[in-house]
């Protein structure tokens with residue numbers, strides 16, 4: 167197996183620079199059309215694949231991002247690890263706009279999205295107790311530090327449906343009662359689907375604002391967010407450029423992300439739906455055909 171680092175770019179991150187032999191490649195998926203073509207190339211001898219989550223021109227909302235098609239397309243390309251970079255609001259005074267957070271937990275409050283590749287005809291229950299890959303997250307942390315980025319180790323990301331920002335009552339609930347650190351609209355179900363696809367996943371949340379709980383920041387303003395977003399996007403691209411050198415050649419995941427489906431599928435072989443199995447060829451081919 168060869169390492170291929172996938173990067174999913176969030177708001178403000180619609181391309182990455184410096185790839186050798188770079189080309190935008192269309193990838194077909196039985197789960198729909200991915201957000202965009204995928205920019206493939208090589209960086210320091212490591213294969214890379216970049217996908218802008220909202221599409222170039224930011225035409226997809228957090229609800230309409232085709233999360234399953236995106237993860238499936240990455241799997242079909244041979245991506246072994248996904249680094250997600252996302253804009254987020256902060257619930258903590260010390261996580262200031264411009265800071266990065268290496269997310270390690272999520273609370274999923276999204277409700278209008280398809281969240282699994284599995285279902286009737288092939289039921290599977292993957293564990294997401296530890297929803298990010300510790301090894302990949304450590305590499306991202308190192309890359310941030312090497313770039314001189316102010317980075318926080320660990321944080322709980324509240325994934326909301328959006329597209330509106332939170333009410334003050336919601337913001338206080340997530341911060342004061344639920345102990346969340348940051349808030350965004352896209353990392354769920356992306357992280358869950360990456361786990362089902364047995365792809366290591368790390369999330370770097372880039373703080374753009376203090377949401378609306380902060381006494382000095384009355385309401386979230388997209389104009390202010392965009393100002394911070396541009397600087398964050400530059401830092402994200404610099405961080406990503408350091409990853410190939412830090413990760414080195416492929417090795418099986420010591421945390422087991424690449425074996426997440428080993429005991430997950432419950433449906434008896436004779437009860438499995440051939441049409442669903444065909445769609446699962448990339449995501450679950452290792453366990454279904456192995």
Ligand SMILES: CSC[C@H]1O[C@H](OP(=O)(O)O)[C@H](O)[C@@H]1O
Pocket residue numbers: 175176177178219220227228251252253254328350351352353388391
């Ligand atoms: C730009 S403000 C809200 C928007 O930004 C984040 O997107 P992403 O996670 O893709 O960086 C947030 O989740 C919202 O979709």
Ligand SMILES: Nc1ncnc2[nH]cnc12
Pocket residue numbers: 253254255256326331332349350351374375376377378386391
């Ligand atoms: N405050 C916020 N809430 C949800 N998503 C965001 N993305 C950036 N800032 C956000």
